[in-house]
Amino acid sequence: MSRNVRVLHCTPEDVFDVLGDGWLYPSWVVGASRMRDVDASWPARGAELHHSFGVWPALIDDKTVVEEYDPPRRMVMRARGWPVGEARVFLEVKERGGDCVVRIREEAVAGPGRFVPRALMDMLLHWRNDETLHRLAYLAEGRAAPSEYIVSRRRVVPERLNP
Secondary structure (H helix, E strand, O other), X not given: OEEEEEEEOOOHHHHHHHHOOHHHHHHHOOOEEEEEEEOOXXXXXXXXXXXXXXXXXXXXXXXXXXXXXXXXXXXXXXXXXXXXXXEEEEEEEEEEOOEEXXXXXXXXXXXXXXXXXXXXXXXXXXXXXXXXXXXXXXXXXHHOOOHHHHHHHOOOOOHHHOO
């Protein structure tokens, strides 16, 4: 099972704001290229995202289903990507000071992907999920409400605080 971790400079709620907007899925999930539909109940358990993956002209339509949703701590999804197969994706978020730690774990659960040697699959998924967390960070940190938070992270003192 592939495992990746990243510290995001935002709150767990900011991360779950992104996860809760199904239309953003292809913005942070590597390989997803467009959204076709999002269930009105997203991100409740059983809700589906109807997306495509790949690049034109080889786009494949499929879906992702929520198996567990416990904001702002945990989300589990079953992502379909046939003919490759299906994967269970675990996203866990923990607050750490003013930041948060996001962990993503992914395992093949159905289809041909299950038969790829584990070491090779983990290497490919690790690379992919590293970029996925990088993209999620851009979105969640960008939604972090006060701009002073971002300014303080860059070690820049706002003008109103300069003597």
